[in-house]
Amino acid sequence: MNIQEVIRYLKEYDGPELRLMEVCGTHTASIFKSGIRSMISEKIRLISGPGCPVCVTPTSYIDRCIDFAMKDNHVLLTFGDMIKVPGTSSSLAEAKGEGARVDIMYSPFEALDKAEKNPGVTYALAAVGFETTAPIYGLLIREALDRGIANIRLVTALKTVLPALEWICENEKGIDGFICPGHVSVIIGSDAYGELAHRYQRPFAVAGFEPEHILAVLYDLVHQIQMKKPVEDIHNLYPNAVRAEGNPKAAEVLYQYFEEGPAMWRGLGVIPGSGLYLKDEFAAFEGGSRGLETDRELPPECRCGEVIVGRIDPDQCPMFGTGCTPTNPYGPCMVSAEGACGIWYRNR
Amino acid sequence: MKITMAHGSGGKSSEELMEQVFGRHFANPILDKMEDAAVLEVSGRIAFSTDTFVVNPLEFKGGNIGKLAICGTVNDLLMMGAQPKYLTCGFVLEEGLEVELLERVVATMADYARQAGVLIVAGDTKVVEGQGGLFINTSGIGIIEEGIHISASNCRPGDAILLSGTLGDHHGAILSARMGMENGIHSDCALLSDMTEALRKEGISVRTMRDVTRGGLGTILNEIAGKSRCQFEIEETAIPMKEEVAAFCDILGLEPLYMANEGKMVLFLPEEEAEKALAILRDTKNGKEAAIIGRVREGSGVRMITRLGGSRLIDVLYGEGLPRIC
Numbered sequence: 001m002n003i004q005e006v007i008r009y010l011k012e013y014d015g016p017e018l019r020l021m022e023v024c025g026t027h028t029a030s031i032f033k034s035g036i037r038s039m040i041s042e043k044i045r046l047i048s049g050p051g052c053p054v055c056v057t058p059t060s061y062i063d064r065c066i067d068f069a070m071k072d073n074h075v076l077l078t079f080g081d082m083i084k085v086p087g088t089s090s091s092l093a094e095a096k097g098e099g100a101r102v103d104i105m106y107s108p109f110e111a112l113d114k115a116e117k118n119p120g121v122t123y124a125l126a127a128v129g130f131e132t133t134a135p136i137y138g139l140l141i142r143e144a145l146d147r148g149i150a151n152i153r154l155v156t157a158l159k160t161v162l163p164a165l166e167w168i169c170e171n172e173k174g175i176d177g178f179i180c181p182g183h184v185s186v187i188i189g190s191d192a193y194g195e196l197a198h199r200y201q202r203p204f205a206v207a208g209f210e211p212e213h214i215l216a217v218l219y220d221l222v223h224q225i226q227m228k229k230p231v232e233d234i235h236n237l238y239p240n241a242v243r244a245e246g247n248p249k250a251a252e253v254l255y256q257y258f259e260e261g262p263a264m265w266r267g268l269g270v271i272p273g274s275g276l277y278l279k280d281e282f283a284a285f286e287g288g289s290r291g292l293e294t295d296r297e298l299p300p301e302c303r304c305g306e307v308i309v310g311r312i313d314p315d316q317c318p319m320f321g322t323g324c325t326p327t328n329p330y331g332p333c334m335v336s337a338e339g340a341c342g343i344w345y346r347n348r
Numbered sequence: 349m350k351i352t353m354a355h356g357s358g359g360k361s362s363e364e365l366m367e368q369v370f371g372r373h374f375a376n377p378i379l380d381k382m383e384d385a386a387v388l389e390v391s392g393r394i395a396f397s398t399d400t401f402v403v404n405p406l407e408f409k410g411g412n413i414g415k416l417a418i419c420g421t422v423n424d425l426l427m428m429g430a431q432p433k434y435l436t437c438g439f440v441l442e443e444g445l446e447v448e449l450l451e452r453v454v455a456t457m458a459d460y461a462r463q464a465g466v467l468i469v470a471g472d473t474k475v476v477e478g479q480g481g482l483f484i485n486t487s488g489i490g491i492i493e494e495g496i497h498i499s500a501s502n503c504r505p506g507d508a509i510l511l512s513g514t515l516g517d518h519h520g521a522i523l524s525a526r527m528g529m530e531n532g533i534h535s536d537c538a539l540l541s542d543m544t545e546a547l548r549k550e551g552i553s554v555r556t557m558r559d560v561t562r563g564g565l566g567t568i569l570n571e572i573a574g575k576s577r578c579q580f581e582i583e584e585t586a587i588p589m590k591e592e593v594a595a596f597c598d599i600l601g602l603e604p605l606y607m608a609n610e611g612k613m614v615l616f617l618p619e620e621e622a623e624k625a626l627a628i629l630r631d632t633k634n635g636k637e638a639a640i641i642g643r644v645r646e647g648s649g650v651r652m653i654t655r656l657g658g659s660r661l662i663d664v665l666y667g668e669g670l671p672r673i674c
Binding site: 347 | 601603660
């Protein structure tokens, strides 16, 4: 089957309405960028999942980051994505205008050179991400120890994907199949989804990020659902990057420095064991990451929580495009380059 | 030698800096009079533009802040169909700036002003506390010949959309420099006059021209579509990009449609002149990779036909982009 035949199959699909969740924000971005929604049947609904780390980060985390950056001789380093996410009273960008020291980083390792050059300043990295990102911060701590750099901290909002997927399978019955997050799968391996797929009898398939990869995985999922056979194995359509067992070396680094604990997911609530925190032996590098489980209530109008589990499409939120836009975001899903609302808005 | 607060005092050190750096490179009969203001003879319609340059780092592969400062303002005048004539330059120097670096920047400015056929007729220098930084403002005047009316509101359904070359080179070069990445990406910073001049000589009637700078092609197309009350449809596969820049964007998750360029322009002209204009552009130094990237239609907004035949909306750039890029 060539790609044109795949496109025709997806365009002409006329069975029951299917709701397929792309868990990862990078997939959402690629789907919009390549115009895939315009190429497939309206009966195949693509739902954006909770795989944008910025979108599931609680408000209180932003507050923590601001608290840090407001202290004398403290600098917070963050990727650009986080800078406009609203905290309780302001975003990092707004706090910067009020005197907080917030710098955009392009690579976490920049921090080490900065810290070495300016021993009088304490640098904290806003470490936000999933299994893909966490090992990098593990390596950063390793290098800081090797180089004897003590003025580095991590304020982490690191999460693992499987507990969130389990939450969705348990609480959201309307999802017919899952496109597994590609980058996370590189680390945890395609087999990691097997247990969920069996228990909930939903097909999971791993895909790359090129539009052809996504079309192929959509075909695969629709086909699996059409076949109505019991779900047995995880289809790995990204074998060049993802192995069944994942990348044990990265996982080893991850669990050398981090341990699991409860984490707050904006919109989902606290999911036990879904957070990654620096182990006690590395407490010297801890910048205040724990104890964020009691997030303030989301403002009633913000429906980011329903967006990230696929209960509503972004444009069904009453704030969408009016009270919440990329230039003046209200919810985190509008802020991030990989957030469903932002992507919908930019491609509306 | 480094710049100190004394260089901004208006006294002896200022005078020396003026003579040794600015006077030496920018000399021309109007500037040399050193009056409080330049007196210029102009008649007819003039285009008048100003731009301030804050790029970091000051020197990068393919140029420096001085080259940007001349090309930026000259190109803005050219895009209105004007013949650039006079520039003013305002410098804000931070103490600690290496005089040698300043001189390299000023020499580059003199060189590109000569190439552009403009005279630098007035200037100003201030020194502020800081860490060796340098900011430049240039303002420019150009003369618009009789009969030339180029405007962002002139596009008509059926017009062809041309892009003069590859996207993302300047942004890629600046970002690479900041990240300390060694690669072959050079800024495309250039005067667009070879292309505008060639089109003018051949009598091509351009309706709209814009240099594709901050905000990138996506943002600029949206601005023009809004002003002309038309829809633009562009084709993903028609947009030229250097392989190395494309790979760089892929790795860093950058969208070339929103990346800044400093030597590219987008043009709108009647369909029947498109092929001829394309051939003319491709025959110039800076237009070798020019392409017809789309068409103007009835409607609103900017749409892109993707590589696999899908359709997507191209919105303006949201958020910060890359700060201090030009």
